[in-house]
Amino acid sequence: MSSATLKSPQPEPVHAHLVRRTIEACQVAEHAAATAAEGVATGSSSLLNTIREREKELDKLDMEIDAGVTVAITKVSEPEARELLACMKFMIGLERIGDLLLSFASSAQAAGCHLDPDDTRDLTHMATVLEKMLSDVGAAFSTRDVKKAIDVLRADAEMDRLRNLIFMRHIENPENMQRQASLQVIFMTQSLERAGDHAKNLAEEVCHFVSGHTVRHVMMTYDKPIEQMFLDWLRQRDDKH
16 A cells, blocks of 8 residues: 655745636626626615625725735746736725625615615616626636627717716706715715716726737727737738648
8 A cells, every 4th residue: 555645735925826816806796786787776784784895805805805916926936026016906906896785775775765766776787897897707708708808898888888878967967856875875876877887997907918909909809890800810820831
């Protein structure tokens, strides 16, 4: 019978640990957005209260990754250093998203039962779109999937559309209807729209980190007709020969 000593598992490299924690932070922010959507849809103050815990988690992750990157960045390869810088940028955006969702929750609790059904519907939709953006941007960073990042950039247009719809209802009010909790609704809308902007910035970071090109260049590539992409492929093939 062999008496070979069992090898202890190798510790996770610092750079891989920080990348994994950044992906976990994306999931925390995604969960906070899902809670915001459900909280405003159901009018549950206790559910909205749990967003504070997600915000605290993101703060702790932000400090952990900032400290870890500061120590590790001079001890890794150049590609790993770029990845660590991307982690820092991600955490800055995710920490701000956590703050904005906490602000959203506070305004939602202040509005209480005074939200109009139309506002409840549109704010729930905005929070759900944000949840999907955060899910996609986390997947894009984890798998280096530029197409997922492009989906996030395109989703931002829906956030803008919903913001404009709510603003028109409460600020311009073309129907001259008496609206309740307008101030809180405007604050909630702004919080979600700004959180969407931060998610969009994270998607832009993925595009640049993975492709090495600006977002404009990447979008132009993905918006090309299939025929044009085929011609480009033929041209690149001929250039190699």
